[in-house]
Amino acid sequence: MRWGVLQFPGSCDERDALNACQIAAVALATEPRGAGGGVGEAPSSARNVVGDLTDPASSPRLVWHEETDLSDVDGIVVPGGFSYGDYLRAGAIARFSPAMTAVAEFAAAGGPVLGICNGFQVLCESGLLPGALLTNERTRFICRQGDLIVGDADSPFLSGYEPGQRISIPFKHQSGRFFAPPELLEEIESNNQVAFRYAPGQNPNGSLNDIAGVTNEAGNVIGLMPHPEHAVEAFAGSTDGLALFQGPAIAAAGAGA
Amino acid sequence: MSEPKPHIALGLTDHEFDLICEKMGREPNGVELAMFSLLWSEHCAYKHSRKLLKNLPTEGPRVVMGPGENAGAVDIGNGFSIAFKVESHNHPSAVEPFQGAATGVGGILRDVIALGARPIAILDSLRFGEPDTERTHYLVDGVVRGIGHYGNSMGIPTVGGEIYFEPPYEQNPLVNAMCVGIARTDEMVRAAAAGAGNKVVLFGSLTGRDGIGGASVLASAELDEGDDAKRPTVQIGDPFEESKLLECCQELLAADLMVSLQDLGAAGLTSSAGEMASAGGTGIDIDVGLVPLREADMEPFEIMVSESQERMLAVVEPDKVDEVLALCTKWQTASAVIGEVTDSATFRILKNGETVGEIRVDDLVDGCPLYDLNPEEPAEWTYPNRETIPANASASDIALALLASPSIASKRWAFEQYDSIVGSRTAHRAGAADAAVLNIPESNRAIAVAIDGNGRRVACDPFQGTIEATLECAANLAVVGAEPLGVTNCLNFGNPEKPGVAWQLGRSIDGLAEACRALEAPVVGGNVSLYNETPQGPIYPTPVVGMVGELPDPARVAGEPWKEGDAIALVGPFDPSLAGSELEKQRGQLGKGLPEVAIYPVREAIELVREAVRSGLIRIVTDVSDGGIATALAELAISSGIGCDAHLTAVLAKRDCSAEDALFGEGPGGFILAGEKTDLEKLGGQGVEVEVIGQARGNEVIVTASDRRVEILVEEAEAAFESLEDRIEKDQAGLTH
Amino acid sequence: MIQARVLIRPKEGILDAQGKAVEGALPALGFSGIEHVRIGRIVELSASDTDQLDELCQKLLANPLIEDYEIETISG
Amino acid sequence: MIQARVLIRPKEGILDAQGKAVEGALPALGFSGIEHVRIGRIVELSASDTDQLDELCQKLLANPLIEDYEIETISG
Ligand SMILES: Nc1ncnc2c1ncn2[C@@H]1O[C@H](COP(=O)(O)OP(=O)(O)O)[C@@H](O)[C@H]1O
Numbered sequence A: 001m002r003w004g005v006l007q008f009p010g011s012c013d014e015r016d017a018l019n020a021c022q023i024a025a026v027a028l029a030t031e032p033r034g035a036g037g038g039v040g041e042a043p044s045s046a047r048n049v050v051g052d053l054t055d056p057a058s059s060p061r062l063v064w065h066e067e068t069d070l071s072d073v074d075g076i077v078v079p080g081g082f083s084y085g086d087y088l089r090a091g092a093i094a095r096f097s098p099a100m101t102a103v104a105e106f107a108a109a110g111g112p113v114l115g116i117c118n119g120f121q122v123l124c125e126s127g128l129l130p131g132a133l134l135t136n137e138r139t140r141f142i143c144r145q146g147d148l149i150v151g152d153a154d155s156p157f158l159s160g161y162e163p164g165q166r167i168s169i170p171f172k173h174q175s176g177r178f179f180a181p182p183e184l185l186e187e188i189e190s191n192n193q194v195a196f197r198y199a200p201g202q203n204p205n206g207s208l209n210d211i212a213g214v215t216n217e218a219g220n221v222i223g224l225m226p227h228p229e230h231a232v233e234a235f236a237g238s239t240d241g242l243a244l245f246q247g248p249a250i251a252a253a254g255a256g257a
Numbered sequence B: 001m002s003e004p005k006p007h008i009a010l011g012l013t014d015h016e017f018d019l020i021c022e023k024m025g026r027e028p029n030g031v032e033l034a035m036f037s038l039l040w041s042e043h044c045a046y047k048h049s050r051k052l053l054k055n056l057p058t059e060g061p062r063v064v065m066g067p068g069e070n071a072g073a074v075d076i077g078n079g080f081s082i083a084f085k086v087e088s089h090n091h092p093s094a095v096e097p098f099q100g101a102a103t104g105v106g107g108i109l110r111d112v113i114a115l116g117a118r119p120i121a122i123l124d125s126l127r128f129g130e131p132d133t134e135r136t137h138y139l140v141d142g143v144v145r146g147i148g149h150y151g152n153s154m155g156i157p158t159v160g161g162e163i164y165f166e167p168p169y170e171q172n173p174l175v176n177a178m179c180v181g182i183a184r185t186d187e188m189v190r191a192a193a194a195g196a197g198n199k200v201v202l203f204g205s206l207t208g209r210d211g212i213g214g215a216s217v218l219a220s221a222e223l224d225e226g227d228d229a230k231r232p233t234v235q236i237g238d239p240f241e242e243s244k245l246l247e248c249c250q251e252l253l254a255a256d257l258m259v260s261l262q263d264l265g266a267a268g269l270t271s272s273a274g275e276m277a278s279a280g281g282t283g284i285d286i287d288v289g290l291v292p293l294r295e296a297d298m299e300p301f302e303i304m305v306s307e308s309q310e311r312m313l314a315v316v317e318p319d320k321v322d323e324v325l326a327l328c329t330k331w332q333t334a335s336a337v338i339g340e341v342t343d344s345a346t347f348r349i350l351k352n353g354e355t356v357g358e359i360r361v362d363d364l365v366d367g368c369p370l371y372d373l374n375p376e377e378p379a380e381w382t383y384p385n386r387e388t389i390p391a392n393a394s395a396s397d398i399a400l401a402l403l404a405s406p407s408i409a410s411k412r413w414a415f416e417q418y419d420s421i422v423g424s425r426t427a428h429r430a431g432a433a434d435a436a437v438l439n440i441p442e443s444n445r446a447i448a449v450a451i452d453g454n455g456r457r458v459a460c461d462p463f464q465g466t467i468e469a470t471l472e473c474a475a476n477l478a479v480v481g482a483e484p485l486g487v488t489n490c491l492n493f494g495n496p497e498k499p500g501v502a503w504q505l506g507r508s509i510d511g512l513a514e515a516c517r518a519l520e521a522p523v524v525g526g527n528v529s530l531y532n533e534t535p536q537g538p539i540y541p542t543p544v545v546g547m548v549g550e551l552p553d554p555a556r557v558a559g560e561p562w563k564e565g566d567a568i569a570l571v572g573p574f575d576p577s578l579a580g581s582e583l584e585k586q587r588g589q590l591g592k593g594l595p596e597v598a599i600y601p602v603r604e605a606i607e608l609v610r611e612a613v614r615s616g617l618i619r620i621v622t623d624v625s626d627g628g629i630a631t632a633l634a635e636l637a638i639s640s641g642i643g644c645d646a647h648l649t650a651v652l653a654k655r656d657c658s659a660e661d662a663l664f665g666e667g668p669g670g671f672i673l674a675g676e677k678t679d680l681e682k683l684g685g686q687g688v689e690v691e692v693i694g695q696a697r698g699n700e701v702i703v704t705a706s707d708r709r710v711e712i713l714v715e716e717a718e719a720a721f722e723s724l725e726d727r728i729e730k731d732q733a734g735l736t737h
Numbered sequence C, D: 001m002i003q004a005r006v007l008i009r010p011k012e013g014i015l016d017a018q019g020k021a022v023e024g025a026l027p028a029l030g031f032s033g034i035e036h037v038r039i040g041r042i043v044e045l046s047a048s049d050t051d052q053l054d055e056l057c058q059k060l061l062a063n064p065l066i067e068d069y070e071i072e073t074i075s076g
């Protein structure tokens, strides 16, 4: 499957995300197990889903914020960074971009969409995910390696993980405090839309219920504040983020089998 | 009644003014005078330091660009180079710490971007007063947030740095930022303008009245007193604009659309256009009427000297101009053709076609007289002393006090406010002491970067102290297995017109030159910041040394915690002394002089450690620096949660030093290594001292030196080491952004 | 053209981290008797009509899940 | 207790990075005719007296070098 990674003015983790998509795909194509923290056998047919990575037509590509034709990609990453400088409110401006209108249609049609950090904020602002992200309780930017517990949301993105699995993923943000009004929070919890929680005692920002990431009701749209794209290469200290990028391919292969 | 002399108000001496008149054959008009006053300032002309800087070694086989360009660059193979430079933003940060630090980062990024490089890392070197005043708390909070704000928003990781707290920086903090970038060697752009008839394109932020400051004495009567507020001296950083500027520059470069590129820093258009013309041996015409403005009613001199941030200047062939402007539009950044390269050798300022100023490029850029200093060594220690540790404190109490000392204590609270991983290159985030490692898959290797300086020790002895800072930087690289490729530096000193400061500056540069020669590490760039003085006196002389090194394998760097039972060794010709040490400071006993450094034996130890790390034999290393051996051991114990039992008897015997020297003494050339005893012993017999001094074990840090013994719980040590955050945070509201 | 001022505040009941930080800093700086600090944003602008302004607030300037807004028109 | 409201804005002539970015983005978002966007902060608080408010603004809430502030007291 081919990923498109959105690029807004002010995005800054978009190349990292592109890199992660590529590494995850290569790992899936060459290793039988979901690499790094992934559990269970990746169905061998996942190799076909990944496609030929030497072919530019199947390697991940950047999607400029003014683009509206997403027909050549099978999944979207809305990356981290500071789109439009995070001025006004993180993610508030980027969500109006033409590309985001196309992403909304893509998501409505069931396409897999992953929002990381600023991308999570954009997806919340645009209503594709429930909730909002507020300034960290301590008002400071914080960058630190931490542990997440995988939730029991039913999402293709989580098919490389086990519910309850503990994974090491760095986080870095200034506005990552997940918030939803009580009824909405209740709904998110009872629909099993929590994708990740901060491990006990590690909530860095005051997020309600330690929520680090959520999915939409259908499960095809997911967003999280921590940065799985920075946990895909051994030299960086963890490869636990790989499985997230492999999830949709694993799920598609499983469904097709 | 005395006539107001504008040139005096602008910082030019009568002699300099006369020289200008002589060169021009007439008196300069207001626009010209404003331009001269800036380019003939210390900041741009280096009039008190340039002669001294000539002593620095600047050549080496890996040097691609040396001093004179926007940043230096070294070759890292496979067609790629690493560009880097350190720069100060001290005075702006003293006035407005958040914006001062933020624009300091923005400025040094642009110097690296101007080479056609993509910045891949930032380091910061900060100095404040003791952290027990409201002012210091305010400065620390604002500066750390400001650096984080700019780097984080730009998506450039801040991977390392250092923070020291010493009384002489109370009113005059130091904010030095270093940027490291990567470029394809054959695509790097120089700043020299070339080709008469080529167009000059200004792009990025709109030009406003930022930073006009002193030049406002030239304002015509149209703006009276009350309008002073319209000339903000504080520059505001806009990292969002710079992020667009960076991507735009990278695309312009990839499409090969520029002849040359230059950032706008201090002295704005005047310096960037003037220096472009000077470097290219050309003339240049700039029409201020074509400059996109933030405020409509700006006067020509204001436009020429404005220091509005986030702007770049490019020279472009006429048939490529449309493509350049289109790319700027794509990146939502303002752009305009504002002039032309000429073959006239003059810098002509026009306003809507009419000449409003005309200066020969050489007179403006190279005409400033260079001064000789009048150095004189002060007879005594000229800085204040204060006692914070009682003379009779036990060794354990001293160890805890040193760990809690603001300059030694953990700076995690600061570095965690920096995005250290964006860019997916960071293999090793710098902790307090050693180097950061960045993966460079482009050339199939990694680089290590470090920044070091210890003003207190340089104050004790500018020559030895600067050698030590340079060696420490190299030692930090060795700890991650890296070999120095090039050096950058920022010389932060007081008023060079004072003999004592002049002496410090000269001796310090001599020390830098000597150490760099010995390490075969050329100086490829740097910055000088003088006049760091307040009525309370000058700062400590503070040369800050930045180094870039290379290593073969980013996965093979030391920095692991030790395990129960690991043997511990002291390696190197370390000869500890309390002179200039943290303990002497805390006892209020600082004075002149440091022991002489034997550079070559230190270099051998550095090489031994580097090879041991590279070969994979040793994975636990740190260099001995502030606070001496006891502090280094305690820090290793804290990071692993396991204590140690070490005996410094051999150190005492061989080096003829006191028990306190052995425990807490400082100096270059010492490393603590840990691992299998047999592995450590393999390092012996190569001409470098290797002594096993103890073992990692238990929950206590025990270090014995004859009758003095440090005996503290690891958790006590940790509490002391982590205590700075609480001391510094309490009155900060963080409303800066 | 109308000149408007939009005040955007964190919704009641939501922890206002910045407001809390300011409150926390007050004693150390010697201020007493100051309470209930809430920090929001003020956006001043000129718009062609009020309908447009309302839409702008709802869609862009404020996030209704976490913020309330109030429009004050200064001149018409 | 007095209810006060402090409006803090970037000084005239000082770059308002936020306002500029929002204004610049509006046309592409489908909003036209919106101009002169300036973005600042609003701080609302209760104080036991008004005497210390000015000092509070200078020292903590605003940076007088780059921001102007305006104190409005709502009730006494
Ligand atoms: N201490 C120093 N050591 C070596 N080179 C220096 C030093 N100070 C300044 N330089 C060099 O002098 C040139 C001018 O410096 P500077 O005015 O800071 O440049 P810019 O205007 O591009 O920021 C640069 O090439 C810089 O590297």
Ligand SMILES: [Mg+2]
Binding pocket: B070, B110, B111, B114, B262, B263, B265
């Ligand atoms: Mg420059």
